[in-house]
Structures are given as structure tokens and as C-alpha cells.
Amino acid sequence: MTGATWTPPPDFDYALRQADPQPVAGCDDCERLAQRRSAARSAGDGSAATDANVLLRQHLQQDHP
Numbered sequence: 001m002t003g004a005t006w007t008p009p010p011d012f013d014y015a016l017r018q019a020d021p022q023p024v025a026g027c028d029d030c031e032r033l034a035q036r037r038s039a040a041r042s043a044g045d046g047s048a049a050t051d052a053n054v055l056l057r058q059h060l061q062q063d064h065p
């Protein structure tokens with residue numbers, strides 16, 4: 001068992017392990033990223049959804065402190 005690393009299954013959804021960042025009402029950037037996230041989820045693209053969440057978190061920190 002030495003050196004064994006755990007590999008997540010392909011459908012492992014990292015986004016489910018953290019609460020989704022919530023878009024701020026009336027902010028176009030927030031809305032765009034939230035739409036991108038839900039579009040990615042609808043398409044079954046978990047990594048794109050996670051990307052959108054990362055970008056939304058960064059945007060929230062920078063523009064909605």
C-alpha cells in the first residue's frame with residue numbers, strides 16, 4: 001500500500017463538497033458566472049462548473065468584499 005494515491009472517480013463532483021458561492025443580485029459579472037455554472041451542470045460538465053465556481057469566488061472576493 002505504500003505510495004498509493006487515491007484517485008477520484010471521473011464523475012467525482014468537487015463542487016458538491018463546498019457550498020456554491022452565491023451571485024450578488026444586480027451584478028452582471030456574478031450573473032454571467034452563475035449562468036455559466038448552471039449551463040455547465042446541465043451539460044454534465046462538472047469541471048467547467050467547478051471552474052465557474054472558482055471564478056465566481058474570486059470575483060466575489062475582489063468586487064464584493
Ligand SMILES: [Zn+2]
Pocket residue numbers: 024027028029030031059060063064
Ligand atoms: Zn459580482
